[in-house]
Amino acid sequence: MSINEFCCYRGCCTEWEQEILLYMDHEISPDSCERVQRHLDRCDECARFYRIMDREEQLLSGRLRHQVELTTEPDIIADLVMRDIPAFQPITFSQRVKEQVSAAAFYLFDRDRRHYSLAASILICVCGLLLAMRVGNVAEVQNINIVRTGQVIPIAPKEPIFIYLDEGEFIQLPDDSVIYAMKDTYFSVNSCNMDAPESSSINEERSLQLFSGKLCIDVSPHPAKIGFSVICPNAKATVFGTQFYVSTTTGPSKTTEVGVRVGSVMVEKRGKNQVGLTILENKEMTTINSFNGVVNLRSPYPLRPDLRRLLDCFNEARRDRSARRMLPVLHLTENLKNVSKDDSMLPLPE
Secondary structure, eight states: OOOGGGOOSSSSSSHHHHHHHHHHTOSSSHHHHHHHHHHHHHHHHHHHHHHHHHHHHHHHHHHHHHHHHOOOHHHHHHHHHHOOOOGGGGGOOHHHHHOOOOOOHHHHHGGGHHHHHHHHHHHHHHHHHHHHHHHSSSSOOOEEEETTTTTEEEEOOOOEEEEOOTTTTTEETTSOOEEEEEEEEEEEEEEEETOOOOOOOOTSSSSEEEHHHHHHHHEEOOOOOEEEEOOSSEEEEEEEOOOEEEEEESSSSEEEEEEESSSSSSEEEBTTBOEEEEEOOOOEEEEEEEEEEEEEEOOOOOOOOOHHHHHHHHHHHHOOOHHHHHHHHHHHHHHHHHHHHHHHHOOOOO
């Protein structure tokens, strides 16, 4: 057994490699054997080298030789040798990564290359600083605290709210705006931040999304003059501080009504490639109809008597809680009147 045949092994002390091979072949004196044995007891790398060599000797002289005698195919013999000798086994991915990491650590912490280690440390600090700045600029989503049934309830922005009570429900927003939502109204509070800077754009911080139903809204003026918007499927109403009414329907033909009691409201129609708006003043209203993708915005006209009474009652209920019970009664009465008018137009049965 020569040294060149096992040059693929690493880790053995160079000056002891030949001595170990001769010790395995029993070609040295007893004193030298004892000296090699003492060195194997002290050196782990040489002991490992000795165990590998001894195992290969056993494989080649024992089971492997017996298997080789049973076949004469060269390919099969090569496969047996590569399978049973650890030095010929393929390197796994984890072993390769471990070797690369060890080489990188040795390269960085070498005394002759300390400037590379300093450069790597600076690069890591810069990357960490940039990552911290990026994470810090991400705005955290904060809940919106609304008051429902006398209790403060935190909700997430754009969280849907459905009104199922027959008498409707009063909801107070963080900016002191008050909403009266009638039964079967479905809407969400998109944003309502009172700490917005004056440079914020209109409607950036206070916004509602009305999907269906009816709302009476008393908008509190914002100190930074940030508007309050109500977004419907086919229209958008923008105010700065007023009392108004908004209703919308669902289905293929959507109808949105906007009526103003006090203040002014800018109403825009929302349609594909369609632009149009109007301004409503005190005691005025408008209607937005959409059918087959066409949105029509009607010019302002006088506020209907039923909506005027509803908004007047809402204004009283805004200040007097005892008057809130009159809102559902008033709304029900107006609905009965509308039904009776429709019935009177029908022909009497014979």
